[in-house]
Amino acid sequence: MDVRAAIAVEAGKPLVIDTVQLEGPKAGEVLVEVKATGICHTDYFTLSGADPEGLFPAILGHEGAGVVVDVGPNVTSLKKGDHVIPLYTPECRQCEYCLSQKTNLCQAIRVTQGQGLMPDGSSRFSMGGKKVHHYMGTSTFANFTVVPEIALAKVREDAPFDKICYIGCGVTTGIGAVINTARVEPGANVVVFGLGGIGLNVIQGARLAGADMIIGVDINPGRKAIAEKFGMTHFVNPKEVEGDLVPYLVNLTKGGADYSFECIGNTTVMRQALECCHKGWGVSVIIGVAGAGQEISTRPFQLVTGRVWKGTAFGGARGRTDVPKIVDWYMDGKINIDDLITHTMPLQDINKGFDLMKSGSSIRGVVVY
Ligand code: NAD
Ligand code: DAO
Numbered sequence: 001m002d003v004r005a006a007i008a009v010e011a012g013k014p015l016v017i018d019t020v021q022l023e024g025p026k027a028g029e030v031l032v033e034v035k036a037t038g039i040c041h042t043d044y045f046t047l048s049g050a051d052p053e054g055l056f057p058a059i060l061g062h063e064g065a066g067v068v069v070d071v072g073p074n075v076t077s078l079k080k081g082d083h084v085i086p087l088y089t090p091e092c093r094q095c096e097y098c099l100s101q102k103t104n105l106c107q108a109i110r111v112t113q114g115q116g117l118m119p120d121g122s123s124r125f126s127m128g129g130k131k132v133h134h135y136m137g138t139s140t141f142a143n144f145t146v147v148p149e150i151a152l153a154k155v156r157e158d159a160p161f162d163k164i165c166y167i168g169c170g171v172t173t174g175i176g177a178v179i180n181t182a183r184v185e186p187g188a189n190v191v192v193f194g195l196g197g198i199g200l201n202v203i204q205g206a207r208l209a210g211a212d213m214i215i216g217v218d219i220n221p222g223r224k225a226i227a228e229k230f231g232m233t234h235f236v237n238p239k240e241v242e243g244d245l246v247p248y249l250v251n252l253t254k255g256g257a258d259y260s261f262e263c264i265g266n267t268t269v270m271r272q273a274l275e276c277c278h279k280g281w282g283v284s285v286i287i288g289v290a291g292a293g294q295e296i297s298t299r300p301f302q303l304v305t306g307r308v309w310k311g312t313a314f315g316g317a318r319g320r321t322d323v324p325k326i327v328d329w330y331m332d333g334k335i336n337i338d339d340l341i342t343h344t345m346p347l348q349d350i351n352k353g354f355d356l357m358k359s360g361s362s363i364r365g366v367v368v369y
């Protein structure tokens, strides 16, 4: 079938809006009509060429929501008409990783997903007879996409697509990092570096967890008001701090953060996030994705003296299990998504959505098909 898509033709070039061809679902696959998709920093990271795994041409997009329109052979858990959120971290419930209950990093389709292909090693997308790659197993920058059954969370049908698409990445990553990865406890002091689409969800996760002091750190002063609305108690603009940021934060928290989160992808900030943690127990969680070839460093004595460095993908969430629950939290008013979606646009304007993100003017831009 012909579908409308934003195609990443080449690294560093704007997306091209055009018609591509999409084959129907094969065994274990599902055809989804995408109703809305968020634009995340990670899409830009790949489009820019900084992603070592980036493949071109490709249909990017990993923060979608839509409706099942067809299922391939052997699909048992989904049917036509079901509302779904695609998952870039699948949940097969059968692989060694899923069964371990120690990680959300299901490996069932990891190899082919990383190659921009469906689990059988081929692509459903093409243009003029030439292969176009999938992206993160989701490719939501097209009005129809094919996704493996194990990479779809079935969600309630009264939830609005243009809001719950954000649960497909930013909301779950931010809140999950607090609840699943760090396991922040009531009364904790938390420092969040980067108050964008991820960091603001870390802030609301910290509030949900009952954190006491929630410090937000961002070079964009425009983020202060929105972060306060989500639960930030103190704002720090590194550009306005005299001297080193780390001792400033240690002093502000009276000894160091119980938990810190890096939500930027900057390796210098990752070090600051670790080193502002409390001696003996502070835990620092890396969420940001750094550019190809970059490395982190610290003095090992930081770890010897009890600070812990961790990372998280998709907030440690098991998508098919956890995402429907987060949709319920939104529908029950437990979490705020609406105020983070600052811009909506048709697919035609998706490059403007990227510009808004790059300039810091938007928190989340959402394409509505
Ligand atoms: P964003 O662009 O919306 O937000 C980044 C924020 O960081 C902005 O507010 C910006 O002003 C601020 N910032 C930039 N440099 C800074 C500095 N030196 N000090 C303080 N603040 C600074 O990005 P986002 O969508 O929130 O994504 C954040 C990061 O998380 C990206 O690297 C993205 O790839 C990554 N990410 C990771 C996962 C995961 O599962 N681990 C999931 C989604 C996104
Ligand atoms: O190796 O098993 C694996 C999974 C690797 C991908 C995990 C995704 C990490 C976060 C990237 C940003 C998501 C938008």
Ligand code: ZN
Pocket (backbone or CB within 6 Å): 090, 091, 092, 093, 094, 095, 096, 097, 098, 099, 105, 106, 107, 108
């Ligand atoms: Zn698995």
